[in-house]
Amino acid sequence: MRILLIALGLILVSCSRDSELKKLSLDSSLLPEFQLNIIPIFNGQPILPGSSFYTSDSIRVFSEELKLYLSEVTLVNENGNEVVLTPLVLLDLLNKKSYQAKINHNRGNQIVFKIPSGNYSQIYFKVGIPSQINFSDPTLYKSNNPLSINQGMYWDWNSGYRFFVWEAKVDSGNEPKIPMAYHLGLDTLLTPVSLMFSDLNVNSNQELHAELDLELDLGKILMGTQDTINPILDPFTHTAGNFNLAWRIRQNLRNAWKARPV
Numbered sequence: 101m102r103i104l105l106i107a108l109g110l111i112l113v114s115c116s117r118d119s120e121l122k123k124l125s126l127d128s129s130l131l132p133e134f135q136l137n138i139i140p141i142f143n144g145q146p147i148l149p150g151s152s153f154y155t156s157d158s159i160r161v162f163s164e165e166l167k168l169y170l171s172e173v174t175l176v177n178e179n180g181n182e183v184v185l186t187p188l189v190l191l192d193l194l195n196k197k198s199y200q201a202k203i204n205h206n207r208g209n210q211i212v213f214k215i216p217s218g219n220y221s222q223i224y225f226k227v228g229i230p231s232q233i234n235f236s237d238p239t240l241y242k243s244n245n246p247l248s249i250n251q252g253m254y255w256d257w258n259s260g261y262r263f264f265v266w267e268a269k270v271d272s273g274n275e276p277k278i279p280m281a282y283h284l285g286l287d288t289l290l291t292p293v294s295l296m297f298s299d300l301n302v303n304s305n306q307e308l309h310a311e312l313d314l315e316l317d318l319g320k321i322l323m324g325t326q327d328t329i330n331p332i333l334d335p336f337t338h339t340a341g342n343f344n345l346a347w348r349i350r351q352n353l354r355n356a357w358k359a360r361p362v
Contacts, residue, residue: 131214133309134302136173136185137362138209140166140193142319149194155322159332162277163318165267166193167253169229169246175215176222178299183215188229190246190253193316212309220300223312223359227291228263234287235260260285264353266321270331280335282321282349289339289350295359311362324352 139146140163142153152162173185191209228234229247238249238261245251253262264284269277284291295314302310322329327348337345 130304132217132302132304134175134213134215135309135311136211136213136314137311138170138191138193138211138314138316141315141317147194147318153319155319155331156328157330157332158272159330160271161280161318161322161331162269162271163194163266164269165265166318167191167262168193168227168264169253169261171226171228171230173225174223175220175300176224177216177218177220179218181218183220185213185215186211188233188246190251215302217303218301220302220312221298222294222296223314224292224294227293227353228284228289229261230290231287255285263289263291264349266318268331270335272332278332278335280331281338282336282346283338284346284350284353285339289346291350291354293354293357295357297359297361300361313360313362315358315360317356317358320356321349321352325355327352 141147147153147163152160154160168191169188170186170191171188173187173189175183175185177183189211193209233247236247238247238254241248243250247254247261253265254260255262262283262285264282266280266282268280270280271277297312300310300312322331329345329348329352334342334345336342337349339346
């Protein structure tokens, strides 16, 4: 069973044995709140605008921009029922303006949803944009839409969106610092992620809403379990120009996430 969150309510979608879809409107105002915190980290510590970290090769990474799309973000409860939190969201994880109100809490980008009560133990999503909208016309969307051309994520030269953008300066102890730019796009680099966690209890009797930290470890993108990427030797990919590096980043990115209830 899948529950899709929409602007002013919920649509409950269930599939019967005869495969007919039935839709029931639910009043979201009666549902408890749930907060999702998307946090870039390194070695367990939040990465804030202006901060840096060292790789295992003693390379210092000064992150400047970190933007990415998450699509089909879905929670799963103990009964296997799915709640689709959002079909698509654009995250700007190192934007100083978005951090001003949250920097003391180290909680990254915070998004609040109203969802049905229950115990949840899984979240899954995709880093990137589904193929059916990846090559849509960005000029058709309003300026505040995540797919708008004003968001700076559309590739004019490559006809499609950038799914993941990480730009930084890297330093091995020699000046000047080397620019690093990792831009992933194309349907083949759409990255599915599925994470289990201990029970997250959401109910309307809670004084404070339930929270889940969704952490993205930048260190694991460079230092994966199967592959280590040296940003001094491999500082640049816009996907098409260095697809092999883009694919390596995608594979590490898939395993760089962790979810835990707060």
